[in-house]
Amino acid sequence: MMFWKSVVGKLWFTIILLVSVVLFVLTILLLQFFENFHVTQAEQQLTKLADKVAAIMENYEDRTAALSTAWEIVDVYSTRVAIIGDETNYWYSPNDDKLSNLPVEMFKNDEKLSKVFTEKQTIVKQGDFPVKQNGEEIHNEILVVGVPMSLFTNENGAVFLYQSLDVVERTTTQARNIIYISAGIAIVLTTIFAFFLSTRITAPLRKMREAVFQVAKGEFETKVPSVSNDEIGELAAAFNRMGRQLNDYITALNQEKEQLSSVLSSMADGVITFDRKGEMLVTNPPAERFIQAWYYEQGMNDDEKAELPEDIQELFQKVVTFEREQMTEVAVQGRNWVIVMTPLYDQAYVRGAVAVLRDMTEERRLDKLRKDFIANVSHELRTPIAMLQGYSEAIVDDIAATEEEKKEISQIIYDESLRMGRLVNELLDLARMEAGHIELRESSVYLAEFTERVFRKFQGLAKERGVDLNLSNVEEGEELFIDADRIEQVLTNLIDNAVRHTQEGGSVSLTIQSVEAGVKFDVKDTGSGIPEEDLPFVFERFYKADKARTRGRSGTGLGLAIAKNIVEAHDGYISVHSKLNEGTTFSFFIPRKEQI
Incomplete structure (x- = not known):
């Protein structure tokens, strides 16, 4: 910091300026006083001296003695005198070469000094007269005092005393020098006093300034x-x-x-706060994911500032305009976001808004699944109920004439009732599994014997459809701690689907691979395969990839969903790989567990 901008500098400069102004005014007043005082004193002194010389010249009969006395008196006061008796008689005091004699004509011809002769007045004049001083002609400031005098019979006589004002100037110069010295001493003392005062006043202020800087840094x-x-x-x-x-x-x-x-x-919901101009101030991670998804959808980088969707901008304008809560729904990157925006107040004025963003994609999906579930269940139940109703009416109305027709109708009614029972049981099982109420009765199972028993159940069906079954089993004695009934249900479902969707001459294989972490089961067929767009949904309830399957070949659409829940209940996972017209492979992995 520059010295002049500091408190010490300002204090020192203020005191110095104040002292300088006081000394300047005092100097002018003192110099003027000294000058006026000396001139006035000189005038009074010369006037008295002139009167005395005039009295001596008028009273003394001995002219020589009178002049001698006058010269002695004048010499004491270091002044010059010119005594003019008449036109021809005039005398000057002895010349010491310090100040030459003024011509008599000057006294008589000067407008002011001549009044001594004409008006009989005492005249005092201060002016610049050409005189010789120390042998040189100079123009010097001289004080002249003229007193009228009557000498002899001539009444026009006069005594003129004149003195150089160098004495006054010397006195003024000395006074000025004294004042300058005093001013210098005063400035030095003032500086010392200012710096002493600054140590008493500004030192705590400097410490306070340092403390303020520390506070500004967060300390x-x-x-x-x-x-x-x-x-x-x-x-x-x-x-x-x-x-x-x-x-x-x-x-x-x-x-x-x-x-x-x-x-x-x-918070699971996103939160964004806006200022009055609609610029974002605070966001949380869910809101940032929403913004990143919006930028990605618009093809913008993170460094590029982009406006939010128009729906949110319009919602913000409504909130600021109407000053009440507003709501809208925005779709970004295939996800549905419900946005509720509320105004923020600064006393009586709206200073911004806060928006709460909730990802409703899962809710919408579940709602769609619920609707699809109801529609699928209604569809699956409608057909057997209609058949039960129709064939029952046929029996009641005696449409079946023979015993064979009645037995056939009764068999159909029985099969449809079994179908309805299976559907209801599977729905109940699936509901319990998804609710987390599945109970596993786990025990140690020999995998070779277990898989061979499951595989033999499909020998007849495979032979009937002309499908070749292949089992790649594990070594004898390999054990796994599982719920055998539930895993058998999974394998039965997967093998049954593979056999039913494999054309004559194809093959279905079951491969079991044992590793240290667990056992992997692969059910592979050479059937028609599953379209790529249907693969993400094969484990959904009632989802059927083959929309054209006949009722005789189709199941309830719940088997894979149940299989997925059973595998996950064993802490495993299930996946599918398929290409259209190249076959399908369902794989699931069951980790090893310690026997309880």
């Missing part, structure tokens, strides 16, 4: 030492109190900020 525990009981000491104490209160406030704000940040970060 709110900084304190200023209070060493006095004056205003500066009170200021230091007030600063320390302010620092403590500020530290408490900052701590409280940080705690509130951390709590708010934790709440926002832990």
Whole structure:
């Protein structure tokens, strides 16, 4: 910091300026006083001296003695005298070459000095007269005093005393020098006093300035030492109190900020706050994912500032205009977001808004699944119920004439009732599994014997459809801790689907691979395969990839969903790989568990 901008510099400059102004005014007044005083004193002195010389010249009969006395008196006062008796008689005091004689004609011809002769007045004149001083002709400031005198019979006589004003000038110069020296001493003393005063006043202020800088850097525990009981000491104490209160406030704000940040970060819903101009201020992770998805959909980079969707902008304008809560729904990257925006108030004015974004994709999906489930269940139940109703009416109305027809109708009614029973049981099983109420009766099972028994169940069906069955089994004695009935249900479902969707001459194989972590089962067929767009949905309830399958070949559409829940209940996973017209492979993995 420059010296002139500091408190010390300003204080020093102020005191110096004040002292300088006072000394300047005092110098002018003193010089004027000294000059006027000396001139006035000289006038009075010369006037008295002239009167005395005139009296001597008028009263003394001995002219020589009178002149001698006059010269002695004049010489005491270091002045010159010109005594003019008449036109021809005039006398000058002895010349010491310090100041030459003034011509008599000058006294008579001067407009002012001539009044001594004409008007019989005492005349005082200060002016610049050409005289010789030390042998040189100079124009010097001279004071002339003229007194009328009556000598002999001539009444036009006069005594003129004149003196150089160099004495006044010398006195003024000496006074000026004294004032200059005094001013210098005063400035030095003032500087010492200013710097001494600054150490008493500005030193605590400098410490307080350093403390302010520390507080500005975030060190709110900084304190200023209070060493006095004056205003500066009170200021230091007030600063320390302010620092403590500020530290408490900052701590409280940080705690509130951390709590708010934790709440926002832990929220499943996205939160965005806007200012009055609609610019985003605060976002949490779900909101940031929404914004990133929007930028990606618009083909923008993270560094590019992009406006939010028009629906949100319009919603913000409505909130600011109507000052009440508004809601809308936006679709971004295939996900549905419901946005509820509420105004934020600064006393009576709207200063912005806060938007809560909820990802409703899963809710919408579940709602669609619920509707599809109801539609599928209704469809699956409608057909057997209609057949039961139709064939029952045929029996009641005696449409079946022979016993064979009645037995055939009864068999159909029985098969459809079994179909309805299976559908209801599978729905109940699936509901319990999805609710987490599945109970596993686990035990140690020999895999070779277990898989051979399951595989033999399909020998007849495979032979009837002309499909070749292949089993790649594990070594004898290989064990796995599982619920045998549930895993058999999974294998039965997968093998049955593979056999039913494999054309004559194709093959279905079951491969079992044992590893340290568990056992992997692969059911592979050479059937028609599953379209690529249907693969993500094969484990959904009632989903059927082959939309053209006949009722005789189709199941309930719940088998794969049940298989998936059974495998996951064993802490495993299931997947599918397929290409159209190249076959399908269902794989599931069951981890090893310690026997309880």
